[in-house]
Amino acid sequence: MHRISAKILLGVAVFLAVILQANTLQAQDAAKLFKANCASCHKPTDQKLIGPGLKGIRSRWPDEAKLIAWIRNSTEFLKTGDAYANKLFEEYGRSVMPAQNLSDAEIIAIIDWTDKGGDAPAAAAADGAATADGAGAAAAETSSDSYLYILIIVGLVLLVLINVLNSVKSSLESLVNEKKGIVVEPEPIRTPTEKFRIWASNNKKIVAVISLLLVIWVLKQGWDGLMGIGVYQGYAPEQPIKFSHKLHAGDNQIACVYCHSGVEKSKHANIPSANVCMNCHMYIQEGPQYGKEEIGKIYAALDYNPETRTYGPNQKPIQWIRVHSLPDHAYFNHSQHVAVGKIECTSCHGPIDSMEVVQQHSPLTMGWCIDCHRKTEVDKDNKYYEELHKQFVNDPKYKKGDKFTIGSLGGLECSKCHY
Ligand code: HEC
Ligand code: HEC
Ligand code: HEC
Ligand code: HEC
Ligand code: HEC
Ligand code: HEC
Structure with a gap:
């Protein structure tokens, strides 16, 4: 009985793993792969970004083998002298598409997905600015991980089933024994841990399968963390002090620059130091929600005694957890956007003044930066741009009706954002 059920369980688990794995590579993983490798330059729609929109890509590349070769390494592919590819390359100002370390199956999944124009929620997530709150991205994340949860749940259900079958079996046995008049010694009483240990040593295969699944799951979590997958929009880590932007910037109307004083310069x-908090919390010692507890953490960081109003020697900075973070190779400057470009904090950070816990509102991908640079028109009346606007209009390539955007200033040049 035990032997057979362990084999069945193993078989079912492997079968499910294969089926579910194969299915998910098509939809969610394609969206994820696209987001991680292509979304900085392409949209899964008709719209151009750095490269062409990829909707209906199969109609432009009837030969799938060529398309795969192109995506894997476009520089190599151009050397084959393919006319269409070389024309496209010239058309896009000889921008080089980075070589990709992806398998055929992964590339085909991306092609299938983009050919249809992407699916609604994931396309919106890749599209960036279009998603209001990152719910789309979060949904895509969960569904792609869910097959592992399903496996674990299926495993647990099977375990319960086996136990039930076993107990049915033993009660049948005792019934038969009773009929035959055989007296069986009652089982010794055991604690649940002992029972589990005995069960585990009788069911080594089941234990092995479950441990394996757990290990795979843990590894996958770690890998996703390393790749930064899922730590995009909607990221809202718990902070060491329950500091609320809604309470401070919203209800109490404290200006953003009061605390983030570096943002215009x-x-x-910057994130304010605990001393800035003390400008007010020297006096405000209790909060409406958490009483003295959370404000007390400011005092603890400064080794401050609110009774005697004295500071001690054991001061240590508050370890705020970083929410927004660009990779090192990308250059972003706040004063350029806030002081010169006159862009509101909320255009990029969303409704911070109604957030109890800060969360990343925008995707912070290259596509997102470029999209805004392409769409935002420069204020011609701003003295700062007067000279540049003259140059723009006098350029021989200028056509009437061309928009004077951040892009026309050079905001689409690679070197402006990459060192
Ligand atoms: C750094 C920017 C960049 C990245 C990242 C990038 N591409 Fe491209 N892609 C381009 C550019 C630019 C072109 C236009 C041709 C050229 O200049 O090389 C292009 C062209 C293409 C084309 C041909 C389009 C057409 O209309 O025929 C396909 C297909 C394509 N890319 C797919 C992908 C896929 C899939 C990924 C991700 C695995 C990807 N690209 C990643 C920049 C990029
Ligand atoms: C009373 C001081 C204070 C005010 C006023 C304030 N902030 Fe903050 N802000 C903080 C502190 C402290 C943190 C770090 C803790 C956190 O993330 O909640 C922070 C974090 C942030 C972050 C996330 C930083 C990261 O780690 O990526 C953003 C974005 C932000 N604030 C924007 C704003 C905007 C926009 C306003 C105005 C609407 C504002 N803040 C007003 C104190 C303040
Ligand atoms: C300009 C004044 C001012 C500054 C600066 C300030 N706060 Fe506050 N803080 C307030 C006010 C006002 C309240 C609400 C008090 C009330 O409603 O009773 C408050 C409440 C709080 C609470 C209590 C929340 C609750 O519901 O219990 C915490 C925690 C807090 N602040 C943390 C901080 C931290 C951390 C900093 C520094 C990064 C900071 N504050 C900077 C004015 C300020
Ligand atoms: C054009 C988009 C944009 C605007 C406008 C903007 N931010 Fe940011 N903010 C970003 C990006 C991108 C990052 C991540 C920067 C990095 O990792 O280097 C960021 C990061 C931050 C951080 C974390 C610390 C840092 O500098 O990395 C704070 C705090 C912050 N912003 C506050 C503000 C405040 C306050 C305003 C308005 C006065 C504002 N931001 C306006 C895009 C913007
Ligand atoms: C909401 C719109 C918006 C977003 C999003 C945005 N920018 Fe900008 N960006 C602007 C505007 C407006 C200017 C013009 C300000 C100026 O003239 O300096 C600008 C200017 C720049 C410049 C200077 C360009 C030049 O020609 O001198 C750089 C570099 C830049 N942005 C980088 C970034 C990066 C990196 C990101 C993404 C992390 C980003 N921007 C996201 C609106 C945006
Ligand atoms: C307006 C700013 C901006 C411009 C212009 C820009 N980039 Fe980027 N780029 C970024 C940002 C921000 C990231 C990081 C995005 C992320 O981590 O998703 C990035 C990431 C990348 C990456 C890493 C791949 C990835 O998806 O993370 C490559 C490669 C790249 N850019 C190439 C280019 C090339 C080539 C050009 C010129 C055609 C260019 N970039 C122009 C802002 C810009």
Whole structure:
């Protein structure tokens, strides 16, 4: 009985793993792969970004083998002298598409997905600015992980089933024994841990399968974390002090620059030190929601005694957890956008003043930066741009009706954002 059920369980688990794995590579993983490797330059729609929109891509590339070769390494492919590819390359100002370390199956999944124009929620997530709150991205994440959860749940259900079958079996046996008049010694009483240990040593295969699934799951979580997958829109880590932007910037109307004083002058918007908090919390010692508890953590960081109003020697900075983070190779400057470009914090960070916990509102992908640079028109009346606007209009390539955007200023040049 035990032997057979272990084999069945193993078989079912492997079968399910294969089926579910194969299915998910098509839809969610394609969206994820696209987001990780292509979304900085392409949209899964008709719209251009750095490269062409990829909707209906199969109609432009009737030969799938060529299309795969092109996506894997376009520089190599151009050397074959393919006329269409070389024309496209010239058309896009000889921009080089990075070589991709992807399998055929992964590339085909991306092609299938984009050919249809992407699916609604994931396309919106890749599209960036279009998603209001990152719910789309979060949904795509969960569904792609869910097959592992399903496997674990199926495993647990099978376990319960086996146990039930076993107990049915033993009660049948005792019934038969009773009929035959055989007296069986009652089983010794055991604690649940002992029972589990005995069960585990009788069912080594089941234990092995479950441990294997757990290990795979843990590895996958770790891998996703490393690749930064899922730590995009909607990321809202719990902070060491329950600091609420809604309470401070919303209800109490404290200006953003009061605390983030660097934002108009420098590249970075600084996080305020605990001393800035003390400007008010020297006096405000209790909060409406958490009483003295959370404000007490400010005092603890400064080794401050609110009774005697004295600071001690054991001060340590509050370890705020970073929410927004661009990779090192990308250059972003706050003062350029806030002071010169006159862009509101909320255009990029969303409704911070109604957030209890800060969350990443925008995708912060290259596509997102480029999209805004392409769409945003420069204020011609701003003295700062007067000279540049003259140059733009006098350029021989200028056609009447061309829009004077951040892109026309050079905001689409690779070197402006990459060192
Ligand atoms: C750094 C920007 C960049 C990235 C990343 C990128 N591409 Fe491209 N892609 C381009 C550019 C630019 C072109 C236009 C041709 C050229 O200049 O090489 C292009 C062209 C293409 C074409 C041909 C389009 C047409 O209309 O025929 C396909 C297909 C394509 N890319 C797929 C992908 C896929 C799939 C990925 C991700 C695995 C990807 N690209 C990643 C920049 C990029
Ligand atoms: C009373 C001080 C204070 C005010 C006013 C304030 N903030 Fe903050 N802000 C903080 C602190 C402290 C943190 C770090 C803790 C956190 O993330 O909640 C922070 C974090 C942030 C972050 C996330 C930083 C990261 O790690 O990526 C953003 C974005 C932000 N604030 C924007 C704003 C905007 C926009 C406003 C105005 C609407 C504003 N803040 C007003 C104190 C303040
Ligand atoms: C300009 C004044 C001002 C500054 C600066 C300030 N706060 Fe506050 N804080 C307030 C006010 C006002 C309240 C609400 C008090 C009330 O409603 O009773 C408050 C409440 C709080 C609460 C209590 C929340 C609750 O519901 O219990 C915490 C925690 C807090 N602040 C943390 C901070 C931290 C951390 C900083 C520094 C990064 C900071 N504050 C900076 C004005 C300020
Ligand atoms: C054009 C988009 C944009 C605007 C406008 C903008 N931010 Fe940011 N913000 C970003 C990006 C992108 C990052 C991540 C920067 C990085 O990782 O280097 C960021 C990061 C931050 C951080 C974390 C610390 C840092 O500098 O990395 C804070 C705090 C912040 N922003 C506050 C603000 C405040 C306050 C305003 C308005 C006065 C504002 N931001 C306006 C895009 C913007
Ligand atoms: C909401 C719109 C918006 C978003 C999103 C945005 N920018 Fe900008 N960006 C602007 C505007 C407006 C200017 C013009 C300000 C100026 O003239 O300096 C600008 C200018 C720039 C410049 C200077 C360009 C030049 O020609 O001197 C750089 C570099 C830049 N942005 C980088 C970024 C990066 C990197 C991101 C994404 C992380 C980003 N921007 C996201 C609106 C945006
Ligand atoms: C307006 C700013 C901006 C411009 C212009 C820009 N990039 Fe980027 N780029 C970024 C940002 C921000 C990231 C990081 C995005 C992320 O981590 O998803 C990035 C990421 C990348 C990556 C890493 C791949 C990826 O998807 O993370 C490559 C490769 C790249 N850019 C190439 C280019 C090339 C080539 C050009 C010129 C055709 C260019 N970039 C122009 C802002 C820009």
